Amino acid sequence: MTIAPDWIALDWGTTHLRAWFMNRRGEIIAKRESGDGMSGLTKDGFERALLRLIRDVLPDTHPVDVICCGMAGARQGWIEVPYLSVPCCPPGLDRAIRAPTGHPHLSVHILPGVSQATPPDVMRGEETQIAGVLAADPGFDGVICLPGTHCKWAEISGGRIVSFRTFMTGEVFGLLAEQSILRHSVGATDAHPAAFAEAVSEGMSHPAEFTARLFRLRASSLLGAQDPATARARLSGLLIGMELAAARRFWLGRQVVIVGETRLAERYAQALATLGVATAQLDPDKVTPAGLARARMGGSGTA
């Protein structure tokens, strides 16, 4: 069966490219992805990378709209799309910029990211996931946590992103687990909820001891007192605990919507549960195309 999408939703991240083929009702017909992330491409490589993924579904007769969020709009991306500043609604198609294309039936619109002056912060892609949350619940007022390489906490009110804060938690975890001396002590799996919860508590209450507690993971395994799965759970817990201590103003006395890959979202939900914070988890694989559909249908609203 041939896929004939009405339009294509695109999330172009640093390391991945994800495409959802959408029908007229904004429903997903199919999904494809590739490892052609922004970081591996030069400016003139974006169209080729996109065509590798979707060329066979482009019609011969008319152009298809591609609505794209993420790093494709960064300075090192396909074409730079200037940030919107908070407070602002998640950007709509009226704020997108057409990417330069050679293919006659490709019409690519890249959405802007969102920036914040104080404290300085930026996002590219998460604003569209926030739009996806608003698409499902237009009256949503509250806090969204978007864990990942760079975890974002965003405060949403009156349909607008009011403020947000980014934590490099995921990237720091990856560097420590895979590139540091801890790679000899940290295992590939971390199914150890008690050690995780304990480390969350330590990370929250003694954040200054972070680099000492890192080395303690190494020393404990050298002295034979700790297995690799426990070490991984503790590393994850220390980092998430430290983040939760600093993100307190976002979650204190609130319910938190978590949008992120299941395993990682579970960790945040588990850590927040120990603090008495209720959470709801949404699947980014649904939220992102829903946000792109919302951007396509509406403007940015008033800021």
Next chain:
Amino acid sequence: MTIAPDWIALDWGTTHLRAWFMNRRGEIIAKRESGDGMSGLTKDGFERALLRLIRDVLPDTHPVDVICCGMAGARQGWIEVPYLSVPCCPPGLDRAIRAPTGHPHLSVHILPGVSQATPPDVMRGEETQIAGVLAADPGFDGVICLPGTHCKWAEISGGRIVSFRTFMTGEVFGLLAEQSILRHSVGATDAHPAAFAEAVSEGMSHPAEFTARLFRLRASSLLGAQDPATARARLSGLLIGMELAAARRFWLGRQVVIVGETRLAERYAQALATLGVATAQLDPDKVTPAGLARARMGGSGTA
């Protein structure tokens, strides 16, 4: 002129091998080093690596003693030398283990490292630098800070190492500056004392915000508000500030002896000066061979 050492002092680290040729009075005649660190060698490669560095000075008639500290005594090293436990004096030759050698005129003695049960911690090499401080000042009582990849703070009393704590500060700095997204924002030089001091203060007072302040370095450079030299100074300051907050019990109301590479030792001295802590800096290139000379002459003392 031929070098004819009475004995050879050796510091075998993870990434470097350093040899000092010593005369009968414990003075340095010459120094050599290579990149044959422990991490690049298999068990049977240590003797070859050492001979590459010193073979030409070995006499034909009698064995020369080589006194070695550091990672050569680790489990993955030349031969494992079990740790001494605190409280203990820096280990002397009576605690060393002979490494297996094939060369007839090579007699290699590897000193043990020191471990601590609570909190779990280990050192290999720094105990000998501590011995070097004690060699210069046998009555020394106080705190020694040994910055580096893994910075150690040690409390010395009555000639013994009473307790110590390791911080992965240097390794985390290297990973973030060179491997993370911050590599695009952080320059190669950091001559920016005011930004460094400010970041030390932030790291001390808001340690939980560590991963958020990391991303702020990235966002600030994307939003054009920060040059690469400032970013490097701030990254260094955040990490050292966080460490100083957790190491407070070591430096509060004390004078601190710093043993470390000049530039890094300067940073610690500068940060401690803002806290009203006086420091004295000693050169590891003198302290390490002095510690090996002390280990050679004396036993480990009583613990």
